[in-house]
Amino acid sequence: MKRLLVALVLVAMMMSTALAEVIDLAAMSTDDLIQLRQQITDEINTRAADPSDERLVPEGIYVVGKDIKAGKYVLKHYSDLFFSSFVVVFENLEAYQTKKLDRAAADEGLIVYQNQLRKGGSVYISIEDGQALLIDGGAILLVSENPSWAP
Numbered sequence: 001m002k003r004l005l006v007a008l009v010l011v012a013m014m015m016s017t018a019l020a021e022v023i024d025l026a027a028m029s030t031d032d033l034i035q036l037r038q039q040i041t042d043e044i045n046t047r048a049a050d051p052s053d054e055r056l057v058p059e060g061i062y063v064v065g066k067d068i069k070a071g072k073y074v075l076k077h078y079s080d081l082f083f084s085s086f087v088v089v090f091e092n093l094e095a096y097q098t099k100k101l102d103r104a105a106a107d108e109g110l111i112v113y114q115n116q117l118r119k120g121g122s123v124y125i126s127i128e129d130g131q132a133l134l135i136d137g138g139a140i141l142l143v144s145e146n147p148s149w150a151p
Helices: 002-020 030-046 093-101
Strands: 056-057 062-064 071-077 086-089 111-118 122-127 132-136 140-144
Touching: 056 122, 062 093, 071 086, 071 111, 086 093, 093 132, 111 122
Parallel strands: none
Antiparallel strands: 056 140, 062 132, 071 122, 071 140, 086 111, 086 132
16 A cells, blocks of 8 residues: 555646746747846857857847947858848837838938848848847857957
8 A cells, every 4th residue: 555655646746846847938928038038048148158259149130239249250050940130230129110000211311231141052241239130030159259258
């Protein structure tokens, strides 16, 4: 009888552990999902942190000087899920929002740079404080041309 009781307790413990590992994304709010994505990105960057100052950047919009340091970078296509990623540098966040609301708006004065990175491709960019960097279609690897360890 004791063996049966111990076996039942062990099975119950294993089932609760297995159930605890499943994350119910559908039950999470948008804010919770964004926070989870940021935690995952931070963990990936912590694991990838090395003297070359490489960072994995998921798709999204980033304000230079706030989310990403201004500087010169090589952007490398990183995603296995997408054939290509689009990289767009806007004059500022307001320019991005204008273009997002009115896709027919003229690019002049809004877009500083745009490129499509194909699988395995890379591009060199220089971004300044206040500009907005849009990554669309998967993650990119951001490699600083001026690593923090350089003199």
